Amino acid sequence: MGAVLAHSSFFCYLICMKKILITAFEPFGGERINPAQAVLERLPEAISGAALYRSVLPVSYRKSAVLLLEQIERVRPDAVVMLGQAGGRAKITPERIAVNLDHCEARDNDGEQRIDSVIDPEGPAAYFSTLPVHAMLQEMRKCEVGCAMSASAGAFVCNHVSYEALHYISRMGYGIPAGFIHLPYLPEQAEGKPGAASMPLSAMVHAVQAALAAIADSF
Ligand code: PCA
Numbered sequence: 379m380g381a382v383l384a385h386s387s388f389f390c391y392l393i394c395m396k397k398i399l400i401t402a403f404e405p406f407g408g409e410r411i412n413p414a415q416a417v418l419e420r421l422p423e424a425i426s427g428a429a430l431y432r433s434v435l436p437v438s439y440r441k442s443a444v445l446l447l448e449q450i451e452r453v454r455p456d457a458v459v460m461l462g463q464a465g466g467r468a469k470i471t472p473e474r475i476a477v478n479l480d481h482c483e484a485r486d487n488d489g490e491q492r493i494d495s496v497i498d499p500e501g502p503a504a505y506f507s508t509l510p511v512h513a514m515l516q517e518m519r520k521c522e523v524g525c526a527m528s529a530s531a532g533a534f535v536c537n538h539v540s541y542e543a544l545h546y547i548s549r550m551g552y553g554i555p556a557g558f559i560h561l562p563y564l565p566e567q568a569e570g571k572p573g574a575a576s577m578p579l580s581a582m583v584h585a586v587q588a589a590l591a592a593i594a595d596s597f
Pocket of ligand 1: 403406412414437461462463464531532533534535536537
């Protein structure tokens with residue numbers, strides 16, 4: 379009987395738990411690793427009472443957002459956190475804004491290039507992140523890792539999924555927080571790129587956990 383009760387309370391705990399959908403990207407641009415994927419694989423099952431549901435997205439304008447929106451419908455999360463690589467940045471950077479534009483010289487992993495292409499002609503020019511960016515930065519600073527708010531995620535696939543997620547959540551009236559965090563190169567990626575900044579994986583994992591705790595504590 380005790381075992382049955384223990385079992386049912388365990389399932390209640392799982393069912394009652396808040397859910398954070400967290401995504402990363404596969405490697406792109408000739409890299410063999412994406413720091414976001416490496417971090418995602420090392421996160422615990424749950425943080426501050428919120429269960430983590432993870433998904434690795436393709437670096438593809440056409441496929442990434444379709445998959446992400448499917449995951450939002452499947453998981454019905456309480457928050458959506460998207461991670462990606464920003465090679466060259468020295469700090470972990472929560473993005474404040476996502477713009478309604480695909481524009482990058484670089485091709486995605488399908489070989490597609492988009493130049494000055496509006497994502498949704500009917501959509502607003504931009505969305506602010508709805509994650510508690512300042513609380514996240516405050517918690518990450520306690521880990522003594524470099525972090526700063528960013529005012530531009532660029533206009534490549536990371537911005538694309540970020541805009542699509544915020545646009546979908548807004549249109550559906552889900553009212554859940556969502557936003558993007560860019561991560562620096564890993565040290566092994568920076569080798570052979572003179573002057574390129576990087577950050578150890580353990581520091582990024584630690585900081586992202588702190589940011590997720592701030593998010594989980596905010597709802
Ligand atoms: N970074 C790219 C796309 C995938 C990733 O991890 C970007 O910043 O758009």
